[in-house]
Amino acid sequence: MSDYALNSEKGSFSLCAADRKIILATQQGLPLVPQPFDLLSEQLGMTADEVIARMQRMLDAGIIRRIAAVPNHYKIGYKANGMTVWDVKDEYIQEVGKMIGDLSYVSHCYRRPRFLPEWPYNFFAMVHGRERSEVEDRVLEMAEMLGDKFRQRDILYSSRILKKTGLRLDGGRRSGQPAKPVRTAEMASAQQNSSQIIGKGS
Amino acid sequence: MDAIDKVLVNQLQDGIEVCQQPFAKIAAQLNISETDVVRRLRRMREDGVLSRFGPMYHAERMGGSLTLAAIKVPAEDFDRVADIVNSFEEVAHNYEREHEFNMWFVVATEKPEQIADVIEQIEAMTGLRVYNMPKEEEFYVGLRFEL
16 A cells, blocks of 8 residues: 655654655645645545544654744845854864754754865854844854854855745656756746845845 | 734744644634634735745655755856756755855755755756755754744
8 A cells, every 4th residue: 555665764654655645735835724634635535534643643753843834034024044154163063053053043053064175164053133233143142152162154145035945745756767857837936926136134 | 914913923833733623722812713814824825924834844754855055156157057956846945145155055855866866967057066065963943933
């Protein structure tokens, strides 16, 4: 019955065909009606109980992080989006990750590879603020917290969203086939919505 | 947006339960109907206040793979390179940033080995080096945008 058995990071969780149908039907979002899982189950030809049970199982396994509203931070006033990058001394990376991850204004933080000498930064933290000055104040605060645990830092502001779509499973393509450049309808509309200049504040 | 919209955005970022009537709890708390809740969410999604509402899938746990990649694009070549990069379905986000490394995009594929294929194809089509910067470690974060 399971045509796909994808292994999770932790142990093995296999997604079967029914899970996959649910993922494909919801990766662009949930129907916004009072009983969205009922509507979804009708569309998929399953019972509502089955859809709910399968989605709960994916939530428990961490395959679904959460089912939630995702605000567009530009639209709600967080116009300054700074990707802050740090050259953290290797021996401090764990400690720095914990300190920075705890800050309320940091949305993601990761260790990534350096490319010396052009790219000395091994730690990335996205910092959001209403204005650039707010981002800069926060970065000064971070630098003070980190003291001599890092050597240098920079802030890369976004000036334009060139593309933004949800992460999608592809319904058809199998590995091994070339990734064809395809312009889908969703992508065209995403570009319509988002390919504008973000503005000086960003 | 009124005060009720703001509460909805603030609270629903944490997620809803998977159940028959997932909006019943917040509707009761705000003393409005579930229909009103979904009508407001629909409007905010149409206005772009919400970029989406729904399950957030964890690509790596589905067996897929994600990476962040950057290119140093010469200014005069920027639009051509952006068109090439954006034309890949596997490119989920692409941002212009003010830096010598001025194009930053996320590549998401169903199988980890496809990442390298996509990067090679982008390099071949653009003639530029792609700096592949996959996350080596993710640190816990708890951001919420408060309205």
